[in-house]
Amino acid sequence: MHGGPHGPAPPDLEELGLDARVAAAFAPFDxxxxxxxxxCKVAKGAHTVVTADGEMLAEPSVRLVKSVDGTDGMPAIGDWVALRAAEGDAQALIDAVLSRSSAFVRRDPGQSAGSQVLAANMETVLLAHALDTPLNARxxxxxLVLAWESGATPVVLLTKADLSDDPDAVAEEVRSLAGDVAVHVTSALDGSGVEDVGAYARRAHTIAILGASGVGKSTLINLLVGEVVREVGEVRETDGKGRHTTVDRELVVLPGGGLVIDTPGLRALALWDADVGMERAFADVYGLALECRFRDCGHGSEPGCAVRAAVEDGSLPERRLESCLSLERELAALEGARRAKQRRGAGGRGRGRPPG
Ligand SMILES: Nc1nc2c(ncn2[C@@H]2O[C@H](COP(=O)(O)OP(=O)(O)OP(=O)(O)O)[C@@H](O)[C@H]2O)c(=O)[nH]1
Ligand SMILES: [Mg+2]
Ligand SMILES: [Zn+2]
Known part of the structure; x- marks a missing residue:
């Protein structure tokens, strides 16, 4: 973590977001x-934790590894944890991850039916998209689904305004699919919009910036801090794949007292649990579905389908319905994969829940 310019004062955990909720969760461990x-940092699987005594390296204890089911119980950037002090040269041990106020969770790309926490305990999730390429609406x-599901408030950031002829048109496009989510347009070249983004990182509040590689996440953080604390990519032709500059996750303290989480560029974003997120992100579709004649209407050829009617009269873009249905299918497939995994777990090694 990068401290302020005033040297190594002992960290004040309240400045780092410690509140009554976290204190209560920690009480039994205390x-x-x-x-x-x-x-405050996760790099190549190594965790750095900031405590009232300063920063230290720490690793999940055997007890923690054994007790969690899947990866989302493992410590992630932004997590509050209970540490067992190191003896000798050993690293401190993370014995428990305290319950989270929010968590951005995706399906783990490396695991068939596991999850992965990309950032935890933030008030705001900034979803960054660069204006030098067409908007990836999908x-x-x-x-947006996962951001709403996280429990934090989503905000959309459109970066590199200097490379776009018409940032407002893209902002309009975003509004058409993001509902009443705030949209901000920024440029690192002249710093426009940066202050508005910084306003989300009020004292002791955490914001997390997520988005594809090369959209300018780390650049924006450097602007918010006022000095280069995060490595940024070279200027290059966009090849669509992106070259990943940031490979670690870090919680950075801003001069005004807020905190911002920098993350590596997202390559894939498969859904994890997202019922709440779907209802928020597709409130237009689900709102219409309440008017369908059948409660289990699939919005296909059923009679009395209010969603189809809205597509036909032009009030709901067809693309929007397709997205919603396709994400619902993905969630159903995930549910199937999780049940299959549970069955495998329950057989063989006998770790499943007892029957009944
Ligand atoms: N023209 C222009 N270039 C920008 C802007 N913001 C960032 N860049 C450039 O975009 C490139 C990528 O920026 P980074 O900040 O490294 O992007 P990132 O999102 O952190 O990328 P990863 O760490 O790979 O996920 C760098 O060359 C930046 O200088 C901007 O507003 N305008
Ligand atoms: Mg970066
Ligand atoms: Zn319907």
Missing amino acids: ESGLTLGRV LLERE
């Missing part, structure tokens, strides 16, 4: 003599 800390829709 009684067992554990130390409270916040994960990706933005996914991001």
Whole structure:
């Protein structure tokens, strides 16, 4: 983590977001003599945790690894954790991950039916898209679903305004699929819009910036801090694939006292649990579905389908319905994969829940 310009004062955990909720979650661990800390860096699987005594390297304890089911119980950037102090040269051990106020979770690309927390305990999730390429609306829709599901408030950032002829047109396009989510247009070249983004990182509040590689996440963080604390990519022709500059996750302290999480560029964003997120992100579709004659209407050829009627009269873009149905199918497939995994777990090694 990068501190302010005033040298190594002992960290004030309240400045880092410690509040009554976290304190209450930590209380039982406090009684067992554990130390409270916040994960401020995750690099190649190594965790750095900031405590009232300063920063230290820490690794998940065997107890934690054994007790969590899947990866989303493992410590992620922004997590509050209970630490067991190191003995000798050993690293401190993370014994528990405290319950999260919010978490941006995707399906783990490396695991068939596991999940992965990309950032935790933030008030705002900034979804960054660059204006030098056409808007990837399908990706933005996914991001919005998971951002709403996270429990934090989504905000859309359109970066590189200097490379676009008509940022307003793209902002309009975003509004058409993001509902009443705030949209901000920024340019690192002249700094426009940056202050508005910084306003989300009020003292002790955490914001997380997510988006594809090369959209300018780290550049924006450097502008917010006022100095280069995060490496940024070279200027290059866009090849559509992006070259990943940021490979670690870091919680950066801003001069005004807020916190911002920088993450590596997203390559894939498969859905994880997202019922709440779907209802928020597709409130237009679900609102119409309430008027369908059949409660289980699939919005196909059923009679009395209010959603189809809205597509036909032009009030609901067909593309929007297609996105919603396709994400619903993805969630159904995920549910199937999870059930299959549970069955495998329940057989063979006998770790499943007892019957009944
Ligand atoms: N013209 C222009 N270039 C920008 C702007 N913001 C960022 N860039 C450039 O875009 C490139 C990528 O910026 P980064 O900040 O490294 O992007 P990132 O989103 O952090 O990328 P990853 O770390 O790979 O995920 C760099 O060359 C930046 O200088 C902007 O507003 N305008
Ligand atoms: Mg970066
Ligand atoms: Zn219907």
